[in-house]
Amino acid sequence: MIKLIPTRIPIKVGDKFIAVLNEHTAHKLDLHAGDRVLIKDGGREPLRALLDVTDNSEIRDTQIGLYVETWNKLGAKRGERLSISVAEKPISIQYIKDKLNGKTLTKTQIDEIIKDVVEEDLSDVEISYFVAGCYINKLTEAETVNLTKSIVEHGSILKFHKKVVVDKHCIGGVAGNRTTMIAVPILTALGLTMPKTSSRAITSPSGTADTMEVLCNVTIPGPKLQKIADKVGGFIAWGGGVDLAAADDKMIRARHPLSLDPEGMLLASIMAKKHSVSSTHVIIDIPVGPEVKIKNKADGERLASKFRSLGKKLGMIVQVLLTNGEEPIGNGVGPILEAIDVMKVLKNEPDAPQDLKEKGIELSAQLLELCGKVKKGKGEAIAREVLESGRAYKQMMRIIQAQGPSKTPLIPGKYTQAVYSKKTGKVITLNNELIAHIARTAGAPTDKGAGVYINKKIGDTVKKGEILYTIYAEIEERLKYSEEYNLDAVYLIK
Amino acid sequence: MIKLIPTRIPIKVGDKFIAVLNEHTAHKLDLHAGDRVLIKDGGREPLRALLDVTDNSEIRDTQIGLYVETWNKLGAKRGERLSISVAEKPISIQYIKDKLNGKTLTKTQIDEIIKDVVEEDLSDVEISYFVAGCYINKLTEAETVNLTKSIVEHGSILKFHKKVVVDKHCIGGVAGNRTTMIAVPILTALGLTMPKTSSRAITSPSGTADTMEVLCNVTIPGPKLQKIADKVGGFIAWGGGVDLAAADDKMIRARHPLSLDPEGMLLASIMAKKHSVSSTHVIIDIPVGPEVKIKNKADGERLASKFRSLGKKLGMIVQVLLTNGEEPIGNGVGPILEAIDVMKVLKNEPDAPQDLKEKGIELSAQLLELCGKVKKGKGEAIAREVLESGRAYKQMMRIIQAQGPSKTPLIPGKYTQAVYSKKTGKVITLNNELIAHIARTAGAPTDKGAGVYINKKIGDTVKKGEILYTIYAEIEERLKYSEEYNLDAVYLIK
Numbered sequence: 006m007i008k009l010i011p012t013r014i015p016i017k018v019g020d021k022f023i024a025v026l027n028e029h030t031a032h033k034l035d036l037h038a039g040d041r042v043l044i045k046d047g048g049r050e051p052l053r054a055l056l057d058v059t060d061n062s063e064i065r066d067t068q069i070g071l072y073v074e075t076w077n078k079l080g081a082k083r084g085e086r087l088s089i090s091v092a093e094k095p096i097s098i099q100y101i102k103d104k105l106n107g108k109t110l111t112k113t114q115i116d117e118i119i120k121d122v123v124e125e126d127l128s129d130v131e132i133s134y135f136v137a138g139c140y141i142n143k144l145t146e147a148e149t150v151n152l153t154k155s156i157v158e159h160g161s162i163l164k165f166h167k168k169v170v171v172d173k174h175c176i177g178g179v180a181g182n183r184t185t186m187i188a189v190p191i192l193t194a195l196g197l198t199m200p201k202t203s204s205r206a207i208t209s210p211s212g213t214a215d216t217m218e219v220l221c222n223v224t225i226p227g228p229k230l231q232k233i234a235d236k237v238g239g240f241i242a243w244g245g246g247v248d249l250a251a252a253d254d255k256m257i258r259a260r261h262p263l264s265l266d267p268e269g270m271l272l273a274s275i276m277a278k279k280h281s282v283s284s285t286h287v288i289i290d291i292p293v294g295p296e297v298k299i300k301n302k303a304d305g306e307r308l309a310s311k312f313r314s315l316g317k318k319l320g321m322i323v324q325v326l327l328t329n330g331e332e333p334i335g336n337g338v339g340p341i342l343e344a345i346d347v348m349k350v351l352k353n354e355p356d357a358p359q360d361l362k363e364k365g366i367e368l369s370a371q372l373l374e375l376c377g378k379v380k381k382g383k384g385e386a387i388a389r390e391v392l393e394s395g396r397a398y399k400q401m402m403r404i405i406q407a408q409g410p411s412k413t414p415l416i417p418g419k420y421t422q423a424v425y426s427k428k429t430g431k432v433i434t435l436n437n438e439l440i441a442h443i444a445r446t447a448g449a450p451t452d453k454g455a456g457v458y459i460n461k462k463i464g465d466t467v468k469k470g471e472i473l474y475t476i477y478a479e480i481e482e483r484l485k486y487s488e489e490y491n492l493d494a495v496y497l498i499k
Numbered sequence: 500m501i502k503l504i505p506t507r508i509p510i511k512v513g514d515k516f517i518a519v520l521n522e523h524t525a526h527k528l529d530l531h532a533g534d535r536v537l538i539k540d541g542g543r544e545p546l547r548a549l550l551d552v553t554d555n556s557e558i559r560d561t562q563i564g565l566y567v568e569t570w571n572k573l574g575a576k577r578g579e580r581l582s583i584s585v586a587e588k589p590i591s592i593q594y595i596k597d598k599l600n601g602k603t604l605t606k607t608q609i610d611e612i613i614k615d616v617v618e619e620d621l622s623d624v625e626i627s628y629f630v631a632g633c634y635i636n637k638l639t640e641a642e643t644v645n646l647t648k649s650i651v652e653h654g655s656i657l658k659f660h661k662k663v664v665v666d667k668h669c670i671g672g673v674a675g676n677r678t679t680m681i682a683v684p685i686l687t688a689l690g691l692t693m694p695k696t697s698s699r700a701i702t703s704p705s706g707t708a709d710t711m712e713v714l715c716n717v718t719i720p721g722p723k724l725q726k727i728a729d730k731v732g733g734f735i736a737w738g739g740g741v742d743l744a745a746a747d748d749k750m751i752r753a754r755h756p757l758s759l760d761p762e763g764m765l766l767a768s769i770m771a772k773k774h775s776v777s778s779t780h781v782i783i784d785i786p787v788g789p790e791v792k793i794k795n796k797a798d799g800e801r802l803a804s805k806f807r808s809l810g811k812k813l814g815m816i817v818q819v820l821l822t823n824g825e826e827p828i829g830n831g832v833g834p835i836l837e838a839i840d841v842m843k844v845l846k847n848e849p850d851a852p853q854d855l856k857e858k859g860i861e862l863s864a865q866l867l868e869l870c871g872k873v874k875k876g877k878g879e880a881i882a883r884e885v886l887e888s889g890r891a892y893k894q895m896m897r898i899i900q901a902q903g904p905s906k907t908p909l910i911p912g913k914y915t916q917a918v919y920s921k922k923t924g925k926v927i928t929l930n931n932e933l934i935a936h937i938a939r940t941a942g943a944p945t946d947k948g949a950g951v952y953i954n955k956k957i958g959d960t961v962k963k964g965e966i967l968y969t970i971y972a973e974i975e976e977r978l979k980y981s982e983e984y985n986l987d988a989v990y991l992i993k
Contacts, residue, residue, distance in 0.1 A: 014510050016519060016564060017553045025510060035945050037701075039756045059511045063567060070510060073557060102757050105635055130627045131756050137631030141599055207531075262533045262625050263596050451529045 007034065008086035009069040013076045021125040022054035022078060024089070025070030031058045034089065039128060041092040044069070044079060052079050053092055055128055097121040098131060104138030112151040119155040122252045132259040136267060144269025146311075150318045152269065156277035161227050161248040163282045165234055167198045169376045172284035173368055174275055176308075177209070178297030180441045181335035181358075181459075184290070185213045185241060186347040186401070187365025191391045192372060193238030194400035200234045200282040202244035207261075210444035210456055214243035216343045219453050222409035233407045237400070240408060249281035250274070266298075268311075276315055286376040287316065287323045288368055292330025296438040302327060324375050328364065332435040332463050335361035339449035339456015341415050342477065348415070351398040360462070366392060418447070418454035418477035420484045424492045426467045434497040435463050439490065443476060446486045452479040467498055501528065502580035503563040507570045515619040516548035516572060518583070519564030525552045528583065533622060535586040538563070538573060546573050547586055549622055591615040592625060598632030606645040613649040616746045626753040630761060638763025640805075644812045646763065650771035655721050655742040657776045659728055661692045663870045666778035667862055668769055671703065672791030674935045675829035675852075675953075678784070679707045679735060680841040680895070681859025685885045686866060687732030688894035694728045694776040696738035701755075704938035704950055708737035710837040713947050716903035727901045731894070734902055743775035744768070762805075770809055780870040781810065781817045782862055786824025790932040796821060818869050822858065826929040826957050829855035833943035833950015835909050836971065842909070845892040854956070860886060912941070912948035912971035914978045918986045920961045928991040929957050933984065937970060940980045946973040961992055 007030070014025065024044060026036065036042065038058040043051040054075055064070045069089060071081055081087070100114040110118075118135060121127045127135075144152065171192055173185060185201055192199050203213035203223075214223050224246035225233070233240045245254065253274045260266065279287050289312050291305050299305045309325035316323030335346040335358040349357035350365065369391075370384030379387050391397050440457055448455030458475045461467050473496055478484040501524070508519065518538055520530065530536065532552040537545040548569055558564045563583060565575055575581070594608040604612075612629060615621045621629075638646065665686055667679060679695055686693050697707035697717075708717050718740035719727070727734045739748065747768045754760065773781050783806050785799050793799045803819035810817030829840040829852040843851035844859065863885075864878030873881050885891050934951055942949030952969045955961050967990055972978040 014508070015557050016508050016510075017557050019553070033945060035939075037755070038752070059513070063509050063511050098757060102759070105631060105757070105759070107635075128756060129624050130753065133624045133627050134631055134757055134759075137599060137628055137635070141601075141631070141635045258532075259624065261531070262622060263592060263599070263628055265596070265599070265628075445529075451527060 008088055010067055011071050011076065011079075011081040011083070011085065011087055012064065012068045013081070014070045014072045017073045020074060022052060022075045023057055023072045024054045024075055025057045025059055025064055027064045027066060027068075028058055028060050030066050031056070036089075036091060041094055041126070042089050043092045045088050045090070046085060049079065053126065095121045095126050097127060101131060101135045101138060104142060105134060107142050109145055110148055112155070115148065115151045115155050119152070119159050119252045122255050123159045129259060132256060136256060136259050136265055136270070139270050140265050140267040144267065146314065146318070149269040149272050149315060152273040153276045153280060153315065153319060156250050156252045156273060157280045160251045160281055163200055163227055163231055163247070163249070165198050165200065165231070165283055169286060169378070170198045170200065170282065170284050171286045171372045171376050172199060172201065172279050172282065173288045173290065173372065174279065175290035175292065176275070176298060178437070179292045179294070179330050180210060180333035180338040180437055180444065181343060181346065181361065182292075182333070183213060183216055183335065183343050183347050183361065184365045184368050186217060187350055187361065187392070187397070188369045188372065189239050189241055190351065190397040190401040190404065191365070191369040191388050193404070194391050194396045195373070195378065195387070197238065197376070197378060198234060199239035200230065201239060201241045202247060202249065202278060202282060203241060204244055206450045210338050210441050210449035211340045211343055212450070213241065215340045215450040216347070217241045218243070219340045219344045219411060219413065219415060221405040221411050225408060237403045237407045240404060242408070244278060250277040253277055272311060272315055276319060276321070279321065280319055284321060286372060287321055288372050288375065289323060289325045290328055290368065291325060292328050294330030294437065296436060297330040299330070322375060324371060326368070326371060330437070333437055333440055333459060334364055336459045337456060338440055338444045338459065339447070339477065340453040341417055342456045342458055345415050345417070351392070351401050353393055353395065362392070416454060417456070417458070418452060418479040420478040420481045422476045422484055422487070423472045424474050424476070424495070426469055426471050426473050426496070426498060427493060428498055429469045430467060430498040432461050432463050432465045432467060432496055433499050435459070436495050439495050440474075443487050443490055443492070443495070446483065446490070447476050447478040448480060448483045452483070454479050455483065461496070502582055504561055505565050505570065505573075505575040505577070505579065505581055506558065506562045507575070508564045508566045511567045514568060516546060516569045517551055517566045518548045518569055519551045519553055519558055521558045521560060521562070522552055522554050524560050525550070530583075530585060535588055535620070536583050537586045539582050539584070540579065543573065547620065589615045589620050591621060595625060595629045595632060598636060599628060601636050603639055604642055606649070609642065609645045610649050610652075613646070613653050613746045616749050617653045623753060626750060630750060630753050630759055630764070633764050634759050634761040638761065640808065640812070643763040643767050643809060646767040647770045647774060647809065647813060650744050650746045650767060651774045654745040654775055657694055657721055657725055657741070657743070659692050659694065659725070659777055663780060663872070664692045664694065664776065664778050665780045665866045665870050666693060666695065666773050666776065667782045667784065667866065668773065669784035669786070670769070670792060672931070673786045673788070673824050674704060674827035674832040674931055674938065675837060675840065675855065676827070677707060677710055677829065677837050677841050677855065678859045678862050680711060681844055681855065681886070681891070682863045682866065683733050683735055684845065684891040684895040684898065685859070685863040685882050687898070688885050688890045689867070689872065689881070691732065691870065691872060692728060693733035694724065695733060695735045696741060696743060696772060696776060697735060698738055700944045704832050704935050704943035705834045705837055706944070707735065709834045709944040710841070711735045712737070713834045713838045713905060713907065713909060715899040715905050719902060731897045731901045734898060736902070738772060744771040747771055766805060766809055770813060770815070773815065774813055778815060780866060781815055782866050782869065783817060783819045784822055784862065785819055786822050788824030788931065790930060791824040793824070816869060818865060820862070820865065824931070827931055827934055827953055828858055830953045831950060832934055832938045832953065833941070833971065834947045835911050836950040836952055839909050839911070845886070845895050847887055847889065856886070910948060911950070911952070912946060912973040914972040914975045916970045916978055916981070917966045918968050918970070918989070920963055920965050920967050920990070920992060921987060922992055923963045924961060924992040926955050926957050926959045926961060926990055927993050929953070930989050933989050934968075937981050937984055937986070937989070940977065940984070941970050941972040942974060942977045946977070948973050949977065955990070
């Protein structure tokens with residue numbers, strides 16, 4: 006048995022245990038890149054790791070390279086001697102191949118894959134083959150249900166001592182649209198439990214977590230979140246800060262390079278997150294419009310029925326709303342600009358964006374009726390009363406207090422550029438996607454005060470020379486970047 | 500623009516240029532893992548690299564981690580300042596997604612993918628998505644032709660000033676079977692050009708390159724190979740030592756974790772290697788048998804017609820032989836044991852394995868007739884004459900001399916275990932796969948003298964107590980490992 010001297014590779018590879026041999030030693034031991042190996046010394050528990058092979062010059066023949074996580078987990082010491090042997094590859098690799106071959110996987114097989122994803126016993130390449138199989142060969146409804154359950158079972162779960170736990174989710178694509186920050190205070194003010202985990206922007210100018218973050222802390226561990234929900238009824242936290250649906254986050258990473266959205270995985274991803282916070286009643290918001298994921302009502306209905314059916318199988322009551330995805334919701338796009346919109350609505354300020362207010366009320370009303378808190382047809386009046394009376398605002402301040410308020414004031418970027426209308430007429434279309442690009446180029450969501458403020462919405466009349474929208478940036482240079490877009494193409498005015 | 504201090508990560512990642520930022524800096528610069536970035540300083544040409552993101556502790560906020568290749572290519576210096584900006588992702592990512600979506604790719608699109616594979620501008624995950632697309636959605640014949648051409652065009656090519664260049668390839672699975680080492684000396688002795696590149700064992704007990712390596716050097720750069728072929732007519736070299744079909748090697752790496760063999764890629768892989776050495780006339784040997792890839796004649800014929808048709812489209816004349824894959828060819832299995840067999844055949848020793856000799860003659864005869872060197876029906880007699888007269892042996896010694904002879908004598912492993920027949924009867928079956936496992940467990944191909952020597956073949960009569968086969972090992976411990984197999988299950992005797 007060859008003994009190898011551990012050498013520490015000063016880089017973290019994200020929880021995976023990876024060992025590196027040079028080609029010569031690997032060849033001698035008949036080991037190959039991608040093999041699973043057991044690293045042993047006399048005393049310790051053997052550590053299972055993925056093997057990587059490099060060429061000869063950096064790791065010497067007598068050495069075994071260990072990335073930081075592997076070095077630490079093993080408690081390796083300089084100068085000691087380790088031995089290494091080949092271990093069985095995980096059986097889940099066979100199931101992934103089965104999925105590529107068009108077979109339908111059982112719950113046990115999906116469990117095995119998800120367990121190995123969570124335990125980091127599958128390489129990124131192997132996970133990407135699973136994504137490819139699900140993408141091309143699709144997941145049956147039974148597979149989707151099982152995948153959702155598996156993801157939930159292999160992650161943390163937040164439990165509340167309540168019969169009813171409400172939740173909402175928007176599949177995204179609409180700029181602004183911070184309805185969560187209106188609905189959570191309304192519903193929790195009425196005594197409901199609403200533990201809302203939200204995402205950060207990946208390709209959009211701001212996610213709910215980014216916008217909430219300008220008001221308070223959103224990176225909160227699970228046990229703390231449970232305490233907050235017990236105290237104030239709910240929270241709006243960053244999902245990535247909790248260990249819910251951990252397998253899903255790893256699969257999303259594998260989907261990212263090609264932006265692959267296998268429908269079954271998308272459904273499982275959303276529903277697993279709802280299931281992980283023990284939701285019982287859920288509203289799914291599906292915006293429909295030319296620049297969002299769902300282009301027409303028929304596609305929306307088809308997706309909606311999948312959500313409802315999946316919910317049923319998971320023991321959740323799910324209602325789907327097809328909403329207007331033709332233009333941004335609210336006036337602000339970008340973390341601070343959106344937060345200002347939200348606070349205006351909650352404070353009932355006269356220039357609060359009415360579309361954001363009404364959509365927030367509608368979602369709240371639907372949830373109130375769905376969970377039986379109020380009778381059919383009464384939801385809207387009650388939600389509106391809670392909002393307009395200021396109770397929702399007070400409740401939002403309690404949530405912010407509980408999460409840990411931010412000390413930074415809500416000041417938009419100091420560099421601005423207004424875009425003026427070149428003609429008089431009526432706004433026919435407002436390009437959601439282009440607005441998002443411009444806001445992002447101006448610095449959102451990294452620069453919290455960057456983004457776009459929209460003055461005119463679809464149906465508004467505009468006079469030549471009036472401001473259509475204003476770009477905000479924190480860094481002057483970034484304002485110039487937006488010139489790469491045709492700024493006049495955002496609006497169609499006739 | 501943030502300036503970053505380069506820090507060298509002492510590991511090679513195989514030609515890819517990879518830069519690493521910590522999460523915090525990546526977030527600030529709005530960069531994500533998998534993004535392409537340009538690394539710049541004032542003077543040098545910007546370097547395009549793949550971005551990786553690690554968590555905060557190892558790479559500091561002010562640092563950019565550079566793996567060895569990236570550090571060297573950039574000529575980075577400690578203490579200098581670099582800047583980084585996002586670059587466009589390669590367009591080939593879109594084509595890979597198209598293939599996943601079931602579209603047929605054009606030559607231009609395939610070229611773009613292969614170029615980016617060779618230039619290391621696609622990550623392993625992205626390449627694996629291409630493999631998955633080709634695996635599930637299959638490649639049309641036109642795509643296979645274009646993939647083959649693309650692989651050839653993006654690698655080195657060996658050219659010979661000859662109208663006829665002959666070649667052979669066996670799709671593998673049969674232990675022993677070193678017919679290349681019989682055919683190359685016969686055909687080059689007759690003045691033909693035969694530039695044979697062979698593979699090493701991946702999961703078998705020996706590849707032709709492993710066996711040839713016990714006789715002479717097989718790792719020879721392209722220009723040297725051209726000189727050898729000019730001088731002695733041919734060579735038997737390790738394909739991995741030349742830069743032929745470089746893209747193919749990288750795609751094979753991505754296929755490895757799930758052992759995926761998309762048929763179109765398999766065909767392209769083989770034919771690209773033949774095309775890269777300018778072959779004009781090629782014999783493909785497809786063994787058919789219960790433990791090899793092709794289980795029955797119908798599957799063999801189907802594959803054969805694809806090879807012929809692909810050859811035609813590439814301007815090569817291809818003939819396919821369906822051969823007996825039911826048992827090993829020759830008596831030795833393992834590098835030295837196989838090399839001894841080959842030399843016995845070439846030297847016409849009385850105990851030379853007749854099946855190896857006859858298959859070597861048959862392949863040579865077919866190639867002689869295929870390329871028009873001899874008339875139809877005359878090939879066998881001429882090939883046999885060249886072999887039995889000792890001309891092939893003399894030619895083999897010239898090839899060995901030209902490649903650089905080995906100084907190590909051909910001595911099988913000194914630890915042996917004979918396996919005896921428990922009954923009298925006739926050999927009905929001989930399990931190829933089990934023989935390969937046993938030889939590998941005994942140490943082949945890493946321990947050159949390890950392997951199995953087979954005494955009885957299918958059809959032979961056996962008496963109880965006679966030796967069926969002998970296991971050879973260089974390391975005593977490894978002989979014991981073979982006990983995990985049921986050594987008596989290799990033969991069926993009735």
